[in-house]
Amino acid sequence: MNPTNNAHRKGILHPGIGDTKFSLDRFPPSIETGFFIQNYWIIQWDLRGQAPYRQTVISHPNVNMVIEKDKTRIYGISSATYSQLLQDQGWVVGIKFKPGGFYPFWSAPVSRLTNKSIDVEDVFDVNGLSLSDDILQSQDDIGLAAQRIDSFFRERLPQQDSNVEYICELVYRIRDDRSIRQVNDAVRISGLHQRTLQRLFDRYVGASPKWVILRYRLHEAVERMSQAGSQDWTGLSHDLGYYDQSHFIRDFKSIIGLSPEEYLHANVGQ
Numbered sequence: 273m274n275p276t277n278n279a280h281r282k283g284i285l286h287p288g289i290g291d292t293k294f295s296l297d298r299f300p301p302s303i304e305t306g307f308f309i310q311n312y313w314i315i316q317w318d319l320r321g322q323a324p325y326r327q328t329v330i331s332h333p334n335v336n337m338v339i340e341k342d343k344t345r346i347y348g349i350s351s352a353t354y355s356q357l358l359q360d361q362g363w364v365v366g367i368k369f370k371p372g373g374f375y376p377f378w379s380a381p382v383s384r385l386t387n388k389s390i391d392v393e394d395v396f397d398v399n400g401l402s403l404s405d406d407i408l409q410s411q412d413d414i415g416l417a418a419q420r421i422d423s424f425f426r427e428r429l430p431q432q433d434s435n436v437e438y439i440c441e442l443v444y445r446i447r448d449d450r451s452i453r454q455v456n457d458a459v460r461i462s463g464l465h466q467r468t469l470q471r472l473f474d475r476y477v478g479a480s481p482k483w484v485i486l487r488y489r490l491h492e493a494v495e496r497m498s499q500a501g502s503q504d505w506t507g508l509s510h511d512l513g514y515y516d517q518s519h520f521i522r523d524f525k526s527i528i529g530l531s532p533e534e535y536l537h538a539n540v541g542q
Contacts, residue, residue: 282491283330285353285528286538287498293317293325294358299418305425307432308373310334312418315356316363316411324359330491330527333443333477333484335374335382337367337392339407339421344392344400346374348385349478352527365407365417367425371484372439372476376430382478396428439476446481447488453513455482489513490527493520497536505532 284290294317301309319325331350338345341362347354375382377395392400407420442462446452452461458481459466473481489512496508509520525531530538 282495283332285328285330285494285535289325290327293319294327297414299415302422302426304429305422307436308369308376308429309425310368310370310373312421313366313368314363314414314417315358315366316414317358318361319359320361324357326355326357328353328355330487330494332368332491333371333479333487335369335385335478337369339365339367339404341404341408342401344404345389346385346392346395347389348382348387351387351479351483353529363408363411363414365414365421367421370436370440371443372433372436375476376433376436377428379430381475383474384478386478398424435472435476439472443477443484446484450492450511450513452485453489455480455485458485485513486523490524493524493532494528494535497532503533503536508532 294315297314297316299312299314300306301311317325330353333349335349336347338347372382378385392398392403403424407417407424409420410416442458445461446458452458455466459469462469464472469481473479473484477484479487493508493512505517505521509517512520514520514523521531524535528535
């Protein structure tokens with residue numbers, strides 16, 4: 273497998289400093305697994321002789337399975353941010369399921385995993401330690417690691433669920449269409465009753481339509497601030513669908529832990 277273009281890093285806070293601390297490669301799934309899986313991602317770092325580095329990410333509406341040395345776990349959506357401490361030298365292999373793509377493996381509302389993680393043994397017939405040993409055999413060939421994990425899933429594919437494709441397309445449209453700013457907009461394009469849409473998102477995505485809309489708009493805000501150093505909070509908040517900048521600033525701070533101004537200064541300082 274060959275890695276995909278890695279320029280797209282939405283959700284990574286302070287990406288400039290992160291680029292000096294670790295590398296991120298993404299690999300596409302095979303045709304067979306692509307119905308359920310968005311990509312495989314591999315992070316490598318070598319901080320020997322340096323201070324540990326903690327990378328914080330604004331979560332996406334995706335379940336992830338993460339394979340680390342001596343540990344493999346499945347992580348539900350984090351309602352806020354999550355962070356990973358990188359120290360010494362190491363690497364991890366991740367599986368990013370499509371929005372809704374984990375449900376057929378789990379067969380339970382994905383909202384039960386929100387802000388939680390579970391052992392891989394709770395879902396798949398495999399020992400987590402054996403799986404990590406098999407996948408992480410050689411850091412010299414990360415493409416081979418992606419091939420191994422794809423083979424693992426090809427042997428365990430559940431029956432395809434048409435709701436997965438429908439939900440995934442809807443989530444991607446919310447991500448890409450900036451005119452979708454409110455839940456009513458998602459209801460309109462889905463053609464479903466609001467309660468029906470909320471139930472589907474709870475079962476398949478693990479988060480509400482409102483949460484997904486807000487999360488992608490915050491991704492966009494952080495990306496703009498990292499690239500352009502925008503300080504036009506009124507214009508940015510209106511572009512993201514907020515009626516006024518105070519609501520944008522409040523939501524931003526509740527997720528990031530910093531106001532937009534504080535984040536911008538911290539980003540410039542790094």
